[in-house]
Amino acid sequence: MHFDYSPKTQALLDRLNQFMDEHIYPVEQEYIELVDNNPQRWTTPALMHELKEKAKKADLWNLFLPEEYLPYGAGLTNLEYAPLCEAMGRVLWSPEVFNCSAPDTGNMEVLSKYGSEAHKKQWLEPLLNGEIRSAFAMTEPAVASSDATNIETAIVRDGDEYVINGRKWYTSGAMNTNCKIMVVMGKTDTSAERHRQQSQILVPMDTPGVTVVRPMKAIGFYDEPIGHAEVLFENVRVPASNLLVGEGEGFAIAQGRLGPGRIHHCMRLIGCAQRALDLACERVEQRIAFGQPLSKQQSVRESIAQMHCDIEQARLLTLKAADKMDRYGNKVARDIIAAIKIVAPNMACRVIDQSIQMHGAAGTSQDFVLSAIYAYARTIKLADGPDQVHMMQLGRNLIKDHVGANKK
Structure with a gap:
């Protein structure tokens, strides 16, 4: 069992992080303000289209499509894509830059797998090109x-x-x-x-x-x-x-679509939570309360430590789920997909909430991304199936497997 990313994954991750540093983080607030102040609120700002062209030229495009969909995508496994998706998840709107945002990712997978040649020509190709x-x-x-x-x-x-x-x-x-x-x-x-x-x-x-x-x-x-x-x-x-x-065939198509979709959300949530922790670490060093930085307060240090542990646990479970999907298929991996779909949103909600707390009133404001990513994390507790449904099904499957094993 190896815990380092493969050379292929690490090389892509390095390129992606460099792109984020050069092109995404510097304009993060500018893009948000363009959206907020756009009189045509549902029209994508020109800045997004400019960033898309840069991502294409950097060969960081359609990273989510696995090998079975070649030549449409990058041909990555779920395990290879996971850290890339996490990196993109650090900025809520950045997955679109790389044509890796929902619901387009799921729709492209559906059209690639189930669409006719006419469907692919009319709808899939423009989606793959980021034109629609x-x-x-x-x-x-x-x-x-x-x-x-x-x-x-x-x-x-x-x-x-x-x-x-x-x-x-x-x-x-x-x-x-x-x-x-x-x-x-x-x-x-x-x-x-x-x-x-x-x-x-x-x-x-x-x-x-x-x-x-x-x-x-x-x-x-x-x-x-x-x-x-x-x-x-x-x-x-x-x-x-x-x-x-x-x-x-609709139910079967939906189940096939939701497996990758669920874990993509979990990958992005790891990025959101890590961003929240990074911001918290910066904030507690800068803010003085009761005569010393917040970072000197024992309760703050304990919270930071717990946030780190929670993220690491969820990240490892996400990677294990991705690896099992790659090795055995989505159906065999259904239990661990359900597990990470339960774990990741709840973890992200806790971590982001703690970061907001450390930021004080500013954490709830438009000056930080925390309230927006918290809303995203809270919504994912419902999207692609609410926690209770995943827990009900996971518990049922675990009991069934246990009883079946004991009968052998």
Whole structure:
């Protein structure tokens, strides 16, 4: 068992960190102010497009796509990608610079694996080139979407078309003016076996009957310029060829998509938490209270130590999950994926909260990134399945495995 990154990974990480130092950190606050002051709040600032071109020239592009998707991506394993994703996660908006941001990453994987040649030409290639954005529409306001079989949006065959009716919300990416395509999950056959009722279908944003009702806040943040939309589908008609794979395959596609998506969020959260710890270490040296720097206070030192331990534990579990996915596949690795999806957001929430506390009132202000990354970490306790669902399923699987082992 080796705990050092491979030479390939370390070389990429060095290049990525150099890019972050030269091009991302110096303009971090500028980009945030451009977004905050943009009268067209859902339009991506020109600065992002400039940074994308620099990332392409630096050959730091589509790093998330593994070898099975070559020649589209960088061909990295999950284990190789993990530290890169962590580095990008230190700045909330930076994954987009490298075309590695959600929900586009998951949508590109879905299109690469399940899309037709026509789908790839029309939608995947522009996404791979960073020319357009996309959205993923699964969660619904009227049902508990943590159980995907509850989804009510109807996808009904009518000749050479499918007709879609339903309401989605927290459709990530749908507010951005450059979002051109949605992957929509709904039901094609309510009489089928429970996990064979769902299908996924491609719906262009400009299709008649698609209405973006409103942007949704997440813990007080609109997440401009990407956003999370409430979307209404009223007799939306798309060609039957827009259905991915076939009727009844939607649940399986979703599960395949969410495995990598969950661990990508965990990787980014490690970066968020490490950034929060780094900021805390700087802050406690600078601030004087009761006649000495905060760093001299025993309670502060203990908190810093605990934050470090929590991050290291979560990082190791993330890397172990990534390695197991690479070696044995997502299905075999499902338990450890569930474990890290439980551990990482909770760890990040604790660490970032402690950092905010050490920053005092400033920690809650726009002068630091802490409140924004806390909102992100707290949201991920719900995204891609709430903690309770992962704990329920993990506990069930562990008990089943234990009982099965004892019967042998």
